[in-house]
Amino acid sequence: MVKKIIKNLTTTFRVNKSYKQWPGLIKAYKKWLPVNDSTPIITLQEGGTPLLELKSINEIIGKNVKVYAKYDGLNPTGSFKDRGMTMAISKAKEEGCEAVICASTGNTSAAAAAYAKKGHMRSYVLIPDGYVAQGKLAQALVYGAEVLAIKGNFDKALEIVQALSEKYPITLVNSVNPYRLEGQKTAAFEIIDYLGEAPDWLCIPMGNAGNISAYWMGFNQYFKAGLSKKLPKMMGFQAEGSAPLVIGKTVKNPDTIATAIRIGNPVNKEKANIVKEESKGKFTSVTDNEIINAYKLLGNKEGIFCEPASASSVAGLIKLKNEIPNNSVIVCVLTGNGLKDPDCAIKNNDAVFKSGIDPDLNKVAENMGF
Ligand code: F0G
Numbered sequence: 001m002v003k004k005i006i007k008n009l010t011t012t013f014r015v016n017k018s019y020k021q022w023p024g025l026i027k028a029y030k031k032w033l034p035v036n037d038s039t040p041i042i043t044l045q046e047g048g049t050p051l052l053e054l055k056s057i058n059e060i061i062g063k064n065v066k067v068y069a070k071y072d073g074l075n076p077t078g079s080f081k082d083r084g085m086t087m088a089i090s091k092a093k094e095e096g097c098e099a100v101i102c103a104s105t106g107n108t109s110a111a112a113a114a115y116a117k118k119g120h121m122r123s124y125v126l127i128p129d130g131y132v133a134q135g136k137l138a139q140a141l142v143y144g145a146e147v148l149a150i151k152g153n154f155d156k157a158l159e160i161v162q163a164l165s166e167k168y169p170i171t172l173v174n175s176v177n178p179y180r181l182e183g184q185k186t187a188a189f190e191i192i193d194y195l196g197e198a199p200d201w202l203c204i205p206m207g208n209a210g211n212i213s214a215y216w217m218g219f220n221q222y223f224k225a226g227l228s229k230k231l232p233k234m235m236g237f238q239a240e241g242s243a244p245l246v247i248g249k250t251v252k253n254p255d256t257i258a259t260a261i262r263i264g265n266p267v268n269k270e271k272a273n274i275v276k277e278e279s280k281g282k283f284t285s286v287t288d289n290e291i292i293n294a295y296k297l298l299g300n301k302e303g304i305f306c307e308p309a310s311a312s313s314v315a316g317l318i319k320l321k322n323e324i325p326n327n328s329v330i331v332c333v334l335t336g337n338g339l340k341d342p343d344c345a346i347k348n349n350d351a352v353f354k355s356g357i358d359p360d361l362n363k364v365a366e367n368m369g370f
Contacts, residue, residue, distance in 0.1 A: 022045055022047070023043075024041070024043035024044070024045040024046055024086060025043075025046055025048070025083055025086060025183060025186045026043060026086055026087065026090065026183075027041065027043075028047060028048065028186070029047075029186045029189055032185075032189065032221060033087065033182055033183070033186075034091075034179070034182055035087075035090065035091075038094065039090055039091065040090060040094060040119070041086075041090050042086060042089045042090045042093055042115055042118050042119040043086050043090075044076035044077070044082065044086070044115070044118060045076065046075045046076050046083055046085075046086050047075070047082075047083055047186055047187070047190065048190065049070065049071050049072050049074045049075060049187075049190070050070075050074065051068045051069070051070055051071070051190070051191060051194050051195070051331070052068060052069045052071055052302070052304065053066065053067070053068055054067045054068065054298075054302055054314070054332070055302075056301035056302055057297075057302075057314060057317070057318070057332075060318060060321070061317075061318075061321055061324060063324060063325075063326045063327070063328070064326055064327045065324055065326070065327065065328045065330060066328075066329050066330070067317065067331075067332060068195075068330070068332070069298075069302075069304060069314075069332050069333075069334045070187060070190075070191060070331050070332070070334065071304065071306075072187060072334060072335055072336070073305075073306050073310065073334055073335065073337030073340075074337070077107075077110045077111045077114045077139060077143075078107075078110070078135070078139075078336060078337035078339060079107040079110070079111065079335055079336040079337065079340070080107075080184060080211060080335045081108050081111035081112075082111050082114075082115070083183040083184045083186055083187060084111075084173075084175065084177075084179070084180030084181065084182075084183040084210070084214070085108075085111040085112055085115040085173065085180070085183070086115060086183055087179040087180065087182050087183030088100075088115075088171075088173045088177050088179045088180050088183065089112075089115040089116060089118070089119045089121070090119070090179075091179045092119070092171045092173070093119045093121070095171075097121065097169075097170075098121055098122065098169075099116075099122040099123065099124065099170045100112055100116050100121055100122070100123050100170065100171045100172075100173045101123070101125070101126070101161050101164060101170045101171070101172055101173070102123075102124075102125055102126070102161060102172065102173045102174050103125075103126045103127070103154060103157035103160070103161045103174060104125055104127055104132070104154070104174075105127070105128065105131070105132060105136075105154050105207065105259055105260045105262055106127065106132040106133050106137065106140075106260060106340065107136060107260060107335075107336055107340070108125075108174060108175075109125035109127060109132075109136065109139075109140045109145060110136050110139035110143065112125060112145065112173050113125065113139065113143035113144060114139070114143045116143075116145070117144055122146065123143075123144075123145045123146065124145065124146045124148065124170070125140055125145045125146070125147050125148065126148050126150055126157040126160060126161055127147065127148070127149050127150070127157065128149070128152060128153045128154050128156075128157060128262075129149035129150060129151055129152075130149075131153070131259050131262060132259065133259055133260075133307070133340050133341035133344070134341070134342055134343060135339050135340035135341060135342060136340050136341075153254065153262070153263075153264065154262060154263050155254075155263060158174060158208075158267060161174065162174075162176070174208070174210075174267070175208055175210025175211075175267065175268060176268075181210055181213055181214040181217060182214075182217075184210065184211055184215070184218075185215065185218030185221070186218060187214075187215060188202075188217075188218025188219045188222065189221075191331055192219070192228050195329065195331075197228050197229060197230065197329075198219055198222070198223065198228040198229075198230050198231055198232050199232050199328075199329045199331040200230075200232060200233065200329050200330060201232055201233050201235050201317075201324070201328060201330040201331070202215060202219075202232040202233070202234055202331050203313040203314070203317045203330060203331070203333065204234070204235070204236055204237070204313055204332075204333040204335075205236075205237055205238070205260075205261055205309050205312040205313050205333070205335055206236040206237065206238050206245055206261065206266070206272065206283070207238075207262075207263040207266065207309070208266045208267050208268055209236070209271065209272035210267075210268050211333070211335065212234055212272055213271040213272060213275055215234070215333075216234055216275040216278070219231050219232060231279060232279065233279050233280055233281045234275050234279040234281035235281050235282055235284070235316065235317070235320070236272065236275075236276065236281065236282075236284075237283070237284055237285070237315070237316035238261060238284075238285050238286075239257070239258045239262070239285065239286065239287075239288060239291060239309075239312060240286065240287045241254060241255040241256045242254035242255060242256045242258075242261060242263060242264060243285040244266060244269070245266060245269060245273075246285045247285075250264055250265045251264035251265075256288055256291075257288040257291065257292065257308050257344065258288070258291055258307075258308040258309035258311075258312060259308075259309070259341070260307060260309035260310075260335070260336060260340075261309040261312065282320075284316050284319060284320060286312050286315040286316050286319055288308075290315040290318070290319060291308050291309075291311050291315045292308065292348050293315065293318075294311040294312070294314040294315035294318060295311035295315075295338075295344075295348065296348065296349060296350060297314070298311060298334070299338070299349070300349075300350065300351075304334065305337065305338030305339065306334040306335075306337065306338050307335075307336040307338055307340045307341045307344070308344050309335060309336060310333070310334040310335045311334075313333050313334065313335075314332050314334075317330060317332055354367050
């Protein structure tokens, strides 16, 4: 009798066998990627991230529009960079490379450091001193990168690492590395695999503009293979103080609360402009206030904690509300996890926080309003 109950319990609680572990994006999308049987796959099982319907945003927009978030902050190091890094590091390993380098506003450095270690390589990261969110810096340090903080912005750091990688035997893993975009394009595949069709709009933050170019490549590959019948309009968003792609010229001193996209001279600008033209999309800027409003809304209406740069996709969508056609399906890319930037979270929320309360039941109850 007892045995039978235990057997029933274990059968009931054992995971449904049809849910196998996600294998990581290289294995999942191998035939779409420039890998072969001898490519060592360096993976932390990135990709396969959720597409969540944002009902509160649907309500703001109305018009029977369905808005989803591609929550890429749930990747292993907390950002979409893992998609590109599994490819870049696997290919670097295949080519016999022993060290990698990148410039970063934080997320690339976290991903490069983690994947380099997984592949037994050294990693060097150049960051703008004082402008990298705490969580990202902590990651690079814990993953054992050699961190070099320069007295200059991201654009300057990128210039330096590009030159270093030409001069020394070290592989550059910024988004000028074509394998990065190959990995990142898989997010577009996942969206179509889930929705059964491409969305009408893809809303995405832009910094160096690698990700928007990668998504466009992914959408086009599925479209050409007959796996979707349409292509989305690519809607790119930048922060107002850091919007070179919106104003059409380099910004010397970019400035925004969204430090991830604090970039004045995007290295993929030509590619991004082609994406805009081909997709009949649009680039728009959003203010830091609009970013923070969307950031809070995602947190306290949807239970989604993303970093400020990521919230610019939702802020932008809300800004363009009147231009959205009825019955559209829209995907906003949430590129990074909110835990990356705890300082921003603590300064920008509408929560109730009372401190210094006596450890006494009655006092606590009183503070709860009872
Ligand atoms: N969102 C987040 C959270 C990012 O970290 C970045 C870029 C972007 C959006 C923009 O993507 O550059 O492909 O247009 N972060 C880079 C970094 C620059 O160093 O981590 P992009």
